[in-house]
Amino acid sequence: MGLRAWFARVIDSGDKTETAASQAAEMNQAERDFQGLEMHDAIDAHLRWNDRLRAYVSGQSEESLDPETVSCDDKCVLGHWIYETAKPQYDGMEEFETLRSDHAEFHQTAGQIVRLKQQGNTEQASALFDPLRRQSGSVQLSLVGLYLKVKGAR
Secondary structure (H helix, E strand, O other), rough: OOOOHHHHHHHHHOOOHHHHHHHHHHOOOOHEEEOOEEEEHHHHHHHHHHHHHHHHHHOOOOOOOHHHHHHHHOOOOOHHHHHHHHHHHHOOOOOHHHHHHHHHOOOOHHHHHHHHHHHHHHHHHHHHHHHHHHHHHHHHHHHHHHHHHHHHOO
């Protein structure tokens, strides 16, 4: 299955992590690697954040999260790739700037969810799940958009 077909199935699945993860395995091997980034791993990791944070806010997780660390957009695999590998090659490119911005916004919202939960504001933290889900989708779309632009598919 090609990247476009795989991504369409992820979007159609309604952001269900298990479905996306199983579908990621169906990507063509040649399309999985993007300048050293395993695309399906990066996308899957951002899908899992939604579930991790829901469990954290609801008290169903023993995970210890630091809001400052979660807010940093350069600590995860995708963030490392953005700042260490992609930036020197794609800085100034509209699709890259969109990805960088969408990814930073996602992490700011995720960090705010953790911060609010730690302050005892579970309801306010929960209210940010829909924006986080949309931001996660934006990160996925912008990553695929950059990939397609670089590969000349647009």
